[in-house]
Amino acid sequence: xxxxxxxxxxxxxxxAARAVSAQDAPASIDTEIVAQVRFTREQFxxxxxxxxxxxxxxxxxxxxxxxxxxxxxxxxxRAFIAEDMERVASLLTQGLISAAASNQEGVIxxxxxxxxxxxxxVMDLQDRQQLLRQWQEQLERIGRLLEDQKRLEQQSRAKAxxxxxKRQFEELNERVDGLIAEQEGLRDETAARxxxxxxxxxxxxxxxxxxxxxLQLTQQTITEAIGGIAVDKLPLxxxxxxxxxxxxxxxxxxxxxxxxxxxxxxxxxxxGSDPASLNQAGEKLMDAEKSMQEAAGxxxxxNSQQAGNRSQDASADLAEAERIxxxxxxATSCDxxxxxxxxxxxxxxxxxxxxxxxxxxxADKAGQAANGENIDAAGREMRRAAEDLRAQxxxxxxxxxxxxxxxxxxxxxxxxxLRQRVMEQAEKELSQQGAEQKDLADRTRRTGEEMQGQQxxxxxxxxxxxGKASAAMDSAAGAMSGESSEASDSEQAGQANSSQREAIxxxxxxxxxxxxxxxxxxxxxxxxxxxxxxxxxxxxxxxxRKISESTIKVYQAYDQETGVYDRPEQLKLTExxxxxxxLSKDIARIRGMxxxxxxxxxxxxVLKQVQDDLDSAxxxxxxxxxxxxxxxxxxxxxxxxxxxxxxxxxELSDRRNRENExxxxxxxxxxGGQLVPPIAExxxxxxxxxxxxxxTKLLNGQLDTIRADEAADRHSRLAERQKQLExxxxxxxxxxxxxxxxxxxxxxxxx
Numbered sequence: 001x002x003x004x005x006x007x008x009x010x011x012x013x014x015x016a017a018r019a020v021s022a023q024d025a026p027a028s029i030d031t032e033i034v035a036q037v038r039f040t041r042e043q044f045x046x047x048x049x050x051x052x053x054x055x056x057x058x059x060x061x062x063x064x065x066x067x068x069x070x071x072x073x074x075x076x077x078r079a080f081i082a083e084d085m086e087r088v089a090s091l092l093t094q095g096l097i098s099a100a101a102s103n104q105e106g107v108i109x110x111x112x113x114x115x116x117x118x119x120x121x122v123m124d125l126q127d128r129q130q131l132l133r134q135w136q137e138q139l140e141r142i143g144r145l146l147e148d149q150k151r152l153e154q155q156s157r158a159k160a161x162x163x164x165x166k167r168q169f170e171e172l173n174e175r176v177d178g179l180i181a182e183q184e185g186l187r188d189e190t191a192a193r194x195x196x197x198x199x200x201x202x203x204x205x206x207x208x209x210x211x212x213x214x215l216q217l218t219q220q221t222i223t224e225a226i227g228g229i230a231v232d233k234l235p236l237x238x239x240x241x242x243x244x245x246x247x248x249x250x251x252x253x254x255x256x257x258x259x260x261x262x263x264x265x266x267x268x269x270x271x272g273s274d275p276a277s278l279n280q281a282g283e284k285l286m287d288a289e290k291s292m293q294e295a296a297g298x299x300x301x302x303n304s305q306q307a308g309n310r311s312q313d314a315s316a317d318l319a320e321a322e323r324i325x326x327x328x329x330x331a332t333s334c335d336x337x338x339x340x341x342x343x344x345x346x347x348x349x350x351x352x353x354x355x356x357x358x359x360x361x362x363a364d365k366a367g368q369a370a371n372g373e374n375i376d377a378a379g380r381e382m383r384r385a386a387e388d389l390r391a392q393x394x395x396x397x398x399x400x401x402x403x404x405x406x407x408x409x410x411x412x413x414x415x416x417x418l419r420q421r422v423m424e425q426a427e428k429e430l431s432q433q434g435a436e437q438k439d440l441a442d443r444t445r446r447t448g449e450e451m452q453g454q455q456x457x458x459x460x461x462x463x464x465x466x467g468k469a470s471a472a473m474d475s476a477a478g479a480m481s482g483e484s485s486e487a488s489d490s491e492q493a494g495q496a497n498s499s500q501r502e503a504i505x506x507x508x509x510x511x512x513x514x515x516x517x518x519x520x521x522x523x524x525x526x527x528x529x530x531x532x533x534x535x536x537x538x539x540x541x542x543x544x545r546k547i548s549e550s551t552i553k554v555y556q557a558y559d560q561e562t563g564v565y566d567r568p569e570q571l572k573l574t575e576x577x578x579x580x581x582x583l584s585k586d587i588a589r590i591r592g593m594x595x596x597x598x599x600x601x602x603x604x605x606v607l608k609q610v611q612d613d614l615d616s617a618x619x620x621x622x623x624x625x626x627x628x629x630x631x632x633x634x635x636x637x638x639x640x641x642x643x644x645x646x647x648x649x650x651e652l653s654d655r656r657n658r659e660n661e662x663x664x665x666x667x668x669x670x671x672g673g674q675l676v677p678p679i680a681e682x683x684x685x686x687x688x689x690x691x692x693x694x695x696t697k698l699l700n701g702q703l704d705t706i707r708a709d710e711a712a713d714r715h716s717r718l719a720e721r722q723k724q725l726e727x728x729x730x731x732x733x734x735x736x737x738x739x740x741x742x743x744x745x746x747x748x749x750x751x
Contacts, residue, residue: 158423159430176408186344202329258278288321295310342386359375
């Protein structure tokens, strides 16, 4: 470490030590403690200023040291350390000791980070980008190693469990055959039943229940829509609600007709059910119809609160009507021939579900992914058949039973395919598996050695886990060789499998560590890029302010009578024009950085506007025009730069707050692979809209004091700005929908 860095580091250590004392403040705060904190803040501000002075002096002799000092100051300002010190003093003054201590800990953490920077130096942005690319390649390599290890682990698992797997396959095959036979038997019984065994009354009751359930789903959808729709759109739902009310009334009338039908009443009593349940269901349906009509009226007012309450009442009434009808159907069909068939069909569906669990257990032992789609489909069809039988729908039940049989037969075919794949793995020579495992261990070892790096560099995160994975792979390969063991192939495979699972765990751990480190490093890179852009924009703004001040001074020397400048002013305007041209090139470089980075939408377009304005100002100054129009252009340049700097610093502050609160990269409004996140660009759009409105209002107030051609020129520029703002807004919307940056189309440079 150079002498200058050592001097700065020592002062940082002293400041950190002094900052600690504020945490130990007594319960009763005196002015001495507050004064000490504020004195520490003043020393810190002086230190950062002195570091910049030293950096300027060392620019030629020790450029690397100068860069470190400047980056340390930049980091301190991005972290708002001085502001936090003042906040600590303010909290202490208010007697908020716990809050002050918490803020003080944050200050100390930031001071330590700066100290570490002074000790270790600055990583160039390109170096950090290269490091990220290297880490990303290593992460992808770990992923490939992990997939290869999982494949080998599946093979050894099948080898270790070979005998048990064969037994389970045979058992599963027998169970599938049994289910097929039982389902075929139920199908034949269903087909053989006479029509007299299926009650038309019960079928009518089941149809009514189905329609009530459908209406209830419709009403639930309407209730959800009321809560999510704008109040002014609420009347659009009224017609839908009234149609639902008409349907509820019609269903209530059907329930009443069934309750008054002598044949229906007699059939229900014969089957041991109470026909009065139909009247109860009808009453609930009428209550629902009334609530729906009231909800529709509230929608037309519009009154979302009342509409929502009445809609919920309707849903509750429909749910009660459904319950009454469902209980009536169960009571009516349970002792009927079709109902008894339905019970047996439901029991068979339960047995089919148990088969799915057995298949999953077999797949785990075999190291294969279970595909129980056919079993699940067969179970669903069986339950549907049971419902159809209870509802006295013979033909529908037969269709579902036939489909269940087809699905079970397809499952038997899938089971045979799975058995063939598993047995091929299990019968693979263990020595061949061991050779593949040894090759994978060597590849993993080389990756781990690369991640360990050189002696003077830090290992890549996760390197230790990759090393442990390669060691576990060596153990697995050794177990498979069988050179020092008299164990059987299945026993050797079991021993190897344990080591392979350890290797998988270590690789997964390495992948997680490295992925987390990549996200953290990317967040740092983004913050550094933002800080670099902020620094360059601030430098451009400072230069533009000086040019603008000089432009005003030169214009004051303009001879209104002769319409010319004296020779010194002409030379000065030429000098100012050159300065504007230089700034245009600087802005072009910043714009190029953002376009190359590629994740931002608004900022590159705004910089293009600034560049256009700089070129326009340069042309006017070269034409010896330092008038109000030129000055207005310069004001626009300053305003745009100020808005961008403000947005960037707000984003840097947000990132810092998320870090202090323990947030992960990518949460909140920033990070996650986007240099300037959507929320920051949306804020920038809002700032630009306010800026256009402000400039329009200002121009409107100056119409009596400026020339018509100047007013027209400024109107044209504002109109162009408004059009570009609309294009940027549309591009932002497209980017947020697609998840990828969509830059607005450019029509070329402004005249």
